[in-house]
Amino acid sequence: MNKPDEPFDQKLTQHYKERKARTTLTSVQQKALLNTATHTKPKKFGFTLQLTSLACALGVFAFIVFDNNDGINHAPKTVLNSVFNTIDIHDYSIIKTHEINQAGSYASSINEQKHALDSQLANDLRRHQQRHIEYGTLVKVDNDWYIASCNDEVLVQIKHSLLSDLKGKHAVESNINTGDMLAMAHNGKGQIIALKHAGNGVKQCGA
Amino acid sequence: MASYAKSGDNRYLEQLIALYSNDLYHYLVTQSNTHLAYDVSQQTWLKVIEKRHLYQAQTTPKAWLFKLARNTLIDEYRRQQHFVELDENTHLPAKQSEQSDTNISYEAFDAALKQLSFVQREAITLQQEGFSLADIELITQSSLETIKTRLRYAKQNLKRLLGANNEQA
Numbered sequence A: 001m002n003k004p005d006e007p008f009d010q011k012l013t014q015h016y017k018e019r020k021a022r023t024t025l026t027s028v029q030q031k032a033l034l035n036t037a038t039h040t041k042p043k044k045f046g047f048t049l050q051l052t053s054l055a056c057a058l059g060v061f062a063f064i065v066f067d068n069n070d071g072i073n074h075a076p077k078t079v080l081n082s083v084f085n086t087i088d089i090h091d092y093s094i095i096k097t098h099e100i101n102q103a104g105s106y107a108s109s110i111n112e113q114k115h116a117l118d119s120q121l122a123n124d125l126r127r128h129q130q131r132h133i134e135y136g137t138l139v140k141v142d143n144d145w146y147i148a149s150c151n152d153e154v155l156v157q158i159k160h161s162l163l164s165d166l167k168g169k170h171a172v173e174s175n176i177n178t179g180d181m182l183a184m185a186h187n188g189k190g191q192i193i194a195l196k197h198a199g200n201g202v203k204q205c206g207a
Numbered sequence B: 001m002a003s004y005a006k007s008g009d010n011r012y013l014e015q016l017i018a019l020y021s022n023d024l025y026h027y028l029v030t031q032s033n034t035h036l037a038y039d040v041s042q043q044t045w046l047k048v049i050e051k052r053h054l055y056q057a058q059t060t061p062k063a064w065l066f067k068l069a070r071n072t073l074i075d076e077y078r079r080q081q082h083f084v085e086l087d088e089n090t091h092l093p094a095k096q097s098e099q100s101d102t103n104i105s106y107e108a109f110d111a112a113l114k115q116l117s118f119v120q121r122e123a124i125t126l127q128q129e130g131f132s133l134a135d136i137e138l139i140t141q142s143s144l145e146t147i148k149t150r151l152r153y154a155k156q157n158l159k160r161l162l163g164a165n166n167e168q169a
Helices: A008-024 A027-038 A045-070 A116-129 A160-168 B002-007 B010-031 B036-055 B059-080 B106-115 B117-128 B133-140 B144-161
Strands: A096-100 A106-112 A133-141 A145-149 A154-158 A181-186 A192-197
Touching: A008 B010, A008 B106, A008 B117, A008 B144, A027 B010, A027 B036, A096 A160, A133 A154, A154 A192, A160 A192, B002 B010, B002 B036, B010 B036, B010 B059, B010 B117, B036 B059, B059 B133, B106 B117, B106 B144, B117 B133, B117 B144, B133 B144
Parallel strands: A096 A154
Antiparallel strands: A096 A106, A133 A145, A133 A181, A145 A154, A181 A192
16 A cells, blocks of 8 residues: 655655654553553443343333233223223223222212213213112222213222222122122212112113 | 453453554544543543453454544544544645645644544554555445545645645545
8 A cells, every 4th residue: 555665655654653653642641541451340230231221121111011901090992801801991981980088988089081071971970969779780890890880981980998898888799790780879979888789670781 | 462352361451552552542642632532542441341352353453443442532522522524525725835745844744634534534544554455444444445535535635735736646
């Protein structure tokens, strides 16, 4: 590559050598460099750290995904399969929740799935409080019970706290299974006070 | 280098530092400044320690070292948001002076070198450092033709800047 016969290249090489001779590390810098380099352990933990971080990220991701699949209230599209194990909350306009709250008193709430249904909600609330017996199918059981009411598009969620309270009062019939048609007895305030099989007279909604 | 890559023995590392630290520092000063060059130089030697297992014996140790240094320098420039001039075909204007190529001062040469674009200055520096075109290909990760072009333009520009227009590249 070099062309030593060419005067300019020779000058270039000569100047380069001179420049290089003038641009060197001081002895202090060189010692510091040696000291730094020879007293440094290879950072193998960097790769390990990356792997650990990746594993943690995957763990968190998996937790979020599976956690959401388990919780009816968390996933926009929930749940399981089509034979009563599955509830898609988008099939319902309203979810009524009944529970005994931390203060020990009965609480019920209605979660709107569609904000445009305000007036409908008011009507449902009125009906909810007037009705004494409400029928519905038990569609899912985890800690809570989920009952698809015969009142169209209403899912009744009975929280574990109320279930325990009712069972303590022997107000829940035994041998209730997923898929059973249930009768929910309400008091005058619209509160559920008992759960039992609907009986032979009511096998399905509208019957 | 191969011995160090295999054993990790600090005695080999000390030999490498003694052999190449000044060459590396000079290259880095040419491509940046003394402060950054020393900083990058330190980072490069630390990378040698960390990445010694990646060294392949068919590569010359010096070329591998310079490649690490170059990448470290460019990373540092990016971190500082300092944009490196990568123009391949820069033609610099001729210097209006009576100076001939027979009496070019050190200062004039240094100033002319600094006026070249990053890649042209790098190509001429690596060539003067004794690297083959294949080595320069490895260090700069550029094609052979690109390197030849950079060298040609670098020399033309140096001649122009040093008032040696009568010379052919």
